Amino acid sequence: MELENRGSYTLVGEMNLLTPGDEIAGFPCTMSREVDGDLQWISRQFDREVDVPTKAACALRMFDVSSPRFYLGAGKTLYVAGGSSSNFKTDDCSDSVVKRVKDIKKHDFIDFLDAHEEWWARYWNKSFVMLGDPVLEKAYYRALYTMGSASRDLHFPPGIFGTWITGERPEWNGDYHLNYNHQAPYYGLFSANRIEQALPYNYPIIAMSDRARRYAKEYFGIDGIYMPVGIGPRGIDTTYSGPGAGRPRQFYLDHGFVDAGALCFHQRSNALHCINNMAMLCYYTYDREYIELVYPFIKGVVAFWEQYLKYEDGRYVAYYDAVHEGPNGDTNNTMTLGFLRNALQTLIDMARELGRDQDKIPLWKNILAELSDYATYEKNGKTYLADSERGYFATNHPVLLQIVFPGGQIHKDSDPALLQMARNCANADASTNLWNHELHTSSNYPSAVRLGFDPNTILSQLRKFVSTKFDENGFLKDSPVGIENCSAVVTTINEMLLRSRPGVIDVFPVWNMKHNVIFQDLRAEGAFLVSSRVVGGGVAYIKLTSERGRDCHVVNPWTREGVKTLSILRNGREIKMDAGDRFTLPTSPGDVIIIKPWDMAQRTLE
Structure with a gap:
């Protein structure tokens, strides 16, 4: 954690890890708290009248201080490292988390932030929707x-x-x-x-x-x-x-x-x-x-x-x-x-x-x-x-x-x-x-x-x-x-x-087609990732990615417009297909298939 003072006065504060008092804990347990200069740690252990013995530990370290109290000058930044662990992660969770926090250096904060942002970037890129709402x-x-x-x-x-x-x-x-x-x-x-x-x-x-x-x-x-x-x-x-x-x-x-x-x-x-x-x-x-x-x-x-x-x-x-x-x-x-x-x-x-x-x-x-x-x-x-x-x-x-x-x-x-x-x-x-x-x-x-x-x-x-x-x-x-x-x-x-x-791909089954919308890589039964879009009152395309190579059963969204001749672009190769209200496409793992009305696909090529 980085705590930055953007004001014009020195901030005085104190940061402590605390365990519950005995009067509010309500469970038979063993608790400890230690402070050693800029480092403090606590633990809590349940090993009486329990099915599964449990211990958890947390450690906290403030850089460039010698006690839990800190003085943060105007324009300065306080760096704080924290960690937690349990007996399910390591044999001695107190020693483990204390060592881990002790070993952190200021320059590690940049790596932590990079890893954090990379994780969330991957998470958000799994799929998206744009509703206009x-x-x-x-x-x-x-x-x-x-x-x-x-x-x-x-x-x-x-x-x-x-x-x-x-x-x-x-x-x-x-x-x-x-x-x-x-x-x-x-x-x-x-x-x-x-x-x-x-x-x-x-x-x-x-x-x-x-x-x-x-x-x-x-x-x-x-x-x-x-x-x-x-x-x-x-x-x-x-x-x-x-x-x-x-x-x-x-x-x-x-x-x-x-x-x-x-x-x-x-x-x-x-x-x-x-x-x-x-x-x-x-x-x-x-x-x-x-x-x-x-x-x-x-x-x-x-x-x-x-x-x-x-x-x-x-x-x-x-x-x-x-x-x-x-x-x-x-x-x-x-x-x-x-x-x-x-x-x-x-x-x-x-x-x-x-x-x-x-x-x-x-x-x-x-x-x-x-x-x-x-x-x-x-x-x-x-x-x-x-x-x-x-x-x-x-x-x-x-x-x-x-x-x-x-x-x-x-x-x-x-x-x-x-x-x-x-x-x-x-x-x-x-x-x-x-x-x-x-x-x-x-x-x-x-x-x-x-x-x-x-x-x-x-x-x-x-x-x-x-x-x-x-x-x-x-x-x-x-x-x-x-x-x-x-x-x-x-x-x-x-x-x-x-x-x-x-087990059937049916895009926009319950949607007001007057409202433009787009989605990408929503997951469907059969292990397919599906993308599509409504624009100008109609479905622009269906894009399918097959993960397992299963047959893909599709509801034709263009039949309401009388369109039954479709362009099937599979891994860059296009075929023309006559389809009814529903049709089935065999797939192989990794196939990427884009489906459009045939006339629309040809206009796009032109």
């Missing part, structure tokens, strides 16, 4: 900035409140809450092509796998993975008071939220929530190393449901699975049915991709085919999706819309009747929950796009939400939900500019 563009890039700042450590991704914890015990322990909160901040990173920042999401979940398998066996007597609602890094169940207590916190016991031995709020779907993000990253990248990483978890979750479901009267039924938090004995929870369909299809596709478990695919396909239909109800001559077939039969549509996004089960190509039922649910909430529900903004707005809502309405409501609900730092005002809405604007805009679910 300063309010939404600011919110879009601010959200990406938040996740770029917070999500870098593979094994310690940001919790509910990001990396900015200012209290000893934040709400929900600042944990990874698995019934959508942990998933939500990452939704926009996939299509925005920030894969490096999306990866840390996975590691606490995978680290919990062994414990989750034990839960399934101990509580249900079946194999597979069963997750609690709250976890931490390194396989920690954050809903417990501690190993000494051996049970969840008393509050949850008193209010009936604990069943089957763990705090799950009677929901069996926590692990299914986890798969939604994994599925998106699988389909968006087809990265074999990543698929290998998450495949055992997805298979383990499906293994739980293979045995938990009951086969009755020609269908698979899910009993006693609450759609909302609480002791609700729901049957065929709609959200679970949607997420389970997503998990099964992902597992089938990734098993084929890896060439594994071919003998299991018929069973998975059978469950997928014979899984119970979504429950419905009639009102005023319209059919709506219901929360569940039996049990808590409320019509909480924002929860149900999660099967549209992030669950991916209802979209433009879905069965028209199912699509209409989902639209009826969304329309019923349009004046209340759909646009203003703070807990489900990250799924409601993208769902509205996938359901084909009017683009002007979506953008107007989104702009209003951002302008009235967001603080300058991008967090919702007076709201406990932390960083979970970081994806809301990014995902909504990207879905409006590019649809790729299920």
